Amino acid sequence: MKFNHVGIPTTERFDGEIDLPQLKMTVSDHENNPFGIQWQRYWKDAPYPEIVKSIPHVAFEVDNLNEAIKGHKIIIEPNSPSAGLMVAFIEINGAPVELMQYDKNT
Numbered sequence: 001m002k003f004n005h006v007g008i009p010t011t012e013r014f015d016g017e018i019d020l021p022q023l024k025m026t027v028s029d030h031e032n033n034p035f036g037i038q039w040q041r042y043w044k045d046a047p048y049p050e051i052v053k054s055i056p057h058v059a060f061e062v063d064n065l066n067e068a069i070k071g072h073k074i075i076i077e078p079n080s081p082s083a084g085l086m087v088a089f090i091e092i093n094g095a096p097v098e099l100m101q102y103d104k105n106t
Contacts, residue, residue: 001060001061001062001068001099002060002061003036003058003059003060003061004030004036004059004060004061004098004100005030005036005037005038005058005059006030006035006036006037006038006056006057006058006059007027007030007038007040007056007057007058007059007098008037008038008039008040008056009040009041009042009052009053009054009055009056010039010040010041011041012041013041014028014039014041015028016028016029016032017041020081022081023046023081024042024043024045024046024047025040025041025042025043025046026040026041026043027039027040027041028040048076049075049076049089049096051075051091051094051095051096052075052076052089052096055094055095055096056095057089057095057096057097057098058097058098059097059098059099059100060097060098060099060100061100061101061102062099062100062101063101064101065078065086065087065088065099065100065101066078068088068099068101069088069090069099072090072091072092073090073091074088074089074090075089075090075091075096076088076089084102084103084105085100085101085102085103086100086101086103087099087100087101
């Protein structure tokens with residue numbers, strides 16, 4: 001696994017907002033700082049579990065998403081939020097963890 005970012009939910013506005021209508025959320029660019037911090041504001045109708053919308057998560061890149069989620073409590077099933085990327089969320093010790101698999105062919 002390789003660290004990618006930490007996502008911090010907020011209900012407040014923040015600098016550098018990026019609206020993602022297809023995901024029903026607004027984010028900041030996690031690559032604009034050396035620590036991978038990404039602010040996230042979920043829209044009222046965002047279809048995510050409360051644990052994801054209210055507790056910060058860490059995100060890691062994995063080589064095989066299906067293998068990485070085996071044996072864990074899945075809170076968001078594998079899905080593709082953008083071309084060349086598959087993600088899933090699992091719960092570890094009461095906290096959400098995002099696992100990300102990039103298509104190496106893109």
